Amino acid sequence: MATINKIGLQGKWNLSNAKKENVMNNGKVLGVDFNYSHYHNKRRFSLVIKSCNHGSTYKKVDTINGTKVNGLQVVEAPKKLSTDVALVTNGKFVEGRFVFRQIFVIRSYEIGPDRTATMETLMNFLQETALNHVTSSGIGGDGFGATREMSLRKLIWVVTRIQVQVQRYSKWGEEIEIDTWVDAAGKNGMRRDWIIRDRCTKEIITKATSTWVIMNRETRRLSKIPEEVRRELSPFYIHRIAVASEERDCEKIDKLTDGTAETTQSGLAPRWNDMDVNQHVNNVKYIGWILESVPIKVLEDYNMTSMTLEFRRECTQSNMLESMTCPTERVIGESDNNSVNRKPDLQYTHLLRLQDDKRDVVRARSEWKLKQSQQ
Amino acid sequence: MATINKIGLQGKWNLSNAKKENVMNNGKVLGVDFNYSHYHNKRRFSLVIKSCNHGSTYKKVDTINGTKVNGLQVVEAPKKLSTDVALVTNGKFVEGRFVFRQIFVIRSYEIGPDRTATMETLMNFLQETALNHVTSSGIGGDGFGATREMSLRKLIWVVTRIQVQVQRYSKWGEEIEIDTWVDAAGKNGMRRDWIIRDRCTKEIITKATSTWVIMNRETRRLSKIPEEVRRELSPFYIHRIAVASEERDCEKIDKLTDGTAETTQSGLAPRWNDMDVNQHVNNVKYIGWILESVPIKVLEDYNMTSMTLEFRRECTQSNMLESMTCPTERVIGESDNNSVNRKPDLQYTHLLRLQDDKRDVVRARSEWKLKQSQQ
Structure with missing residues (x-):
């Protein structure tokens, strides 16, 4: 449920992270095609077996991880199908309808000079995953993440x-697993969160949260x-x-x-393919422009550990942009908690604005930590 | 076997497309992992069926595209497990060791304004695929496509x-299948070709060829x-x-x-993440800059049907670039052949050069056809 447009927030709605409880049984959704084949992390495996003696008779054989059904225990041959293809191609639902998961392998053109995925790649x-989540849910309309009723x-x-x-x-080459889900955010907003895990170790390596509102196109x-x-x-x-x-950076x-x-x-001029x-x-293109005003030594010697983007105005190809950066002293989070990793070495405030009338397009905040010497 | 560096060709080798015959049995290559599960484009599907009445007896049921075996016609339920995961994640060898294949799904951020994959995405x-080919071949060294002996x-x-x-x-969302392979090109070059097919129809939708030489880093x-x-x-x-x-555009x-x-x-200034x-x-980044000097109406109303890039000099972040374009009258291929689709509506010559000393970085030629009105 993403769009790649954005505009200044002039609404008056409460977009705070409302602790609204999930509405579990709230009406029926037309055309939702729930895919449970990774339900409870078990591989579900369905076959239709047609008896050769009674040509037209079909019997459904249904197994979960090789458990016998219909008098036959069906076991997959030892092939390398430990990962469901759908997880890699378009993602699929896990935990019923609530969490959507997709696996990505970091490709050669998705890494930066230090051979790791860039912030743009992550975004x-x-x-x-957000768009595939909407498509897989069966409520997708004709747009970029819009539902049918929205379209x-x-x-x-x-x-x-x-x-x-x-x-x-x-x-480069590592596999990551992204989970995403949505919740209400106040009366007229939606929150979308993501967790990125290392596919092998299941270690959480990235967390993200976002707020969305609806606009008439x-x-x-x-x-x-x-x-x-x-x-x-x-x-x-x-x-x-x-x-x-x-x-949370609120x-x-x-x-x-x-x-x-x-x-x-x-x-800074948007290119045709930035559109x-x-x-x-x-x-996502804004990130590259924001980095244009960050000192090169910081880009070389530090990892960006956090980025918050506040989208305020649309930008088209005819707009020329200015990128501005200033170091800040602000410390995020409680100073007395023990998550020492969270304390950044550097913090910056950024602004992308239109060059002609100086109106702001994106405000941003970033945090950085010195790269480990062993890297 | 790719690198993302390039430099002016000052060598004197013959890089013509030598018709050298393939050396089929030329030595053993360590670590090559052949995977035949898409052998002859047929889906091979193996099951082990265990009778519930005779607990320990296993019978192997083997089917190819649903053909009956062992008295049962086994048909897959309409699930999307027809593709080997490896084909999607890192690619794999087909046709023995000679052709390497990888499947891609066009993602939301890989498309241009008209919702189709861009030339950058294809490149x-x-x-x-070239890099994964080298890695999978078992001869990869520590670099971007270099072999061990090269490293x-x-x-x-x-x-x-x-x-x-x-x-x-x-x-957006369509699946493509890319085949790549290599051959000698003269005495000191290598040719790498690619064929991109529509994954469903197997229609060839893109063809590419490239010439590589070796440089001391x-x-x-x-x-x-x-x-x-x-x-x-x-x-x-x-x-x-x-x-x-x-x-061939030679x-x-x-x-x-x-x-x-x-x-x-x-x-035109390279950004940090262009490195x-x-x-x-x-x-691949050069393509975006080349398009910067193509008239916007062409970008909007035409599809680029062919691009030839000649890499002549390296470029670093400190270099500022100029993009130049000029329409040309040249017609590629035989004028009397019947491949009417090959005749472009527009042709351009391009140059990317360093802004300060005007030395050329990339020369290019592009061909364009008017977009179909029904698109």
Whole structure:
């Protein structure tokens, strides 16, 4: 349930992380194709066996991990099918309808100079799982993550804020497993969270959370969530939090000015291929421009451990952008907790703004830790 | 066997497409893992059936595409387990050791404004299959596609020329199947070809061919192929051509000048994330810059059906680039053949050059066809 458009939040809705309990039995959803084949992490394996003696008679043989059904114990031959292909191609539901999972292998062109996945790559993966989640749920409409009832009303999703916490960046060739789910966020918002795990060790290596609202794609005005849309969404809502409340970066991001920015990079021009299907700049592309005003020594010697992006205005190919950065002293989280890894070595505030009228497009905050010498 | 570095070709080797016959039985290659489960494009599907009445007795039931075996016709239920996971994650060998195959699903962030895969995406896929080919072959060294004997000698691959012919761009969510293989190209070069097929229909939708030479990564000088390296490579060589000789774009690409270029876009600055592991600009990134000097109406209304890139000089982050484009009248291929689809509506010559001393980095040629109105 993602869109790659965004616009300034002028609405008056409460987008706080409402602790709304999950509505488990909230109406029936038309056309939802639940895929339970990884239900409880057991491989479900269905066959239709046709008797050769009684040509037209079909019997359904159903097994879970080789348990016998219908008088036959059916066991898969020793092939290398330990991972379901669907998990790698388009992802699939796990835990019933609530959590959607997809596996990615870090490819050669998705890594940066230090041979690990970049923040852009991670954000691309998050977008991909979100979209596949909607498609697999059966409620998808004709748009980029919009539901059918949204498409009927020309409504689209816009992300207003996303926070990504990276414990460790995966190397080229490593496999990661991304879980995503959604929940209500106040009356007219939706929260989408993600957990990225190392596929082998199951270690959590990235956590992310985001807030979405609905916009009319023609008037570009924000909209309440229509009741019909809420009925499509709510069966999928689950009250589960990827980023713990003490680690959530909910604070306002200061707007940098010519006076407060330490470095400014002007003349950043969107390229043709930075555009999405709606001729707007793809969200993920902003990260590259933000990094343009970060000192090169920081890019070389530090890992970005956290990034919070606040999307405020759309940007098209005709816009020229300025990237501004300023170091900050702010410390996220409780100072007395024992998660020493969370304390960054560097913190920055960023602003991407239109070069002509100086209106802000994206505000951002980043945290960095010195790379380990053994890397 | 790819690298993302490139440098001007100053060598004197014959890189013509030598019709060297394949050396079929030329030595044993350590660690090659052949996987035949897609042998002859038939889905092979094995089950072990255990009778419930005679607990310990196993009978092997083997079916190919649902043909009956052992008195039972076993038909797969409509599940999507037809693909071997390895094909999707890292690719695998087909046809013995000679052809390497990988499947890709076009992801949401790999498409352009018209919702189809971009030329950059295709080139990324080509690079990925090439690298996975080397890794899977068991001869890979520590570098980006270098063999062990190359790594021992500090040698790397550099691509000097690549031609990509696109019949049709795949849409978001479509599955494609890429085959790649290598052959000798003259005495000191290697040719790598690719065929991209629609995974469902098997229709060929893209063909590509490239020429590679070896360079010393410290002196940056071109090198002959050492005998030890040739012994690693030659068991994988197969004489097979993706792009037919009459469609090969072997002609010299004219160098544009301020006088001949019709449009010039200056001030193109590589971003941090455009760099590869060697701190040089990744090959694929050049395409975006080349498109910067193509008229926007062409990008909107035409599909690029062919691109030939000639890599001439390395580029680092400190370099500023200029992109130049000029329409040309040249027609590729025989004018009297019947492949009417091959005749482009537009042709362009391109040059990417360093802004300060005007030395050329990449020369390119592109062909375009008007988009179908029904698209």
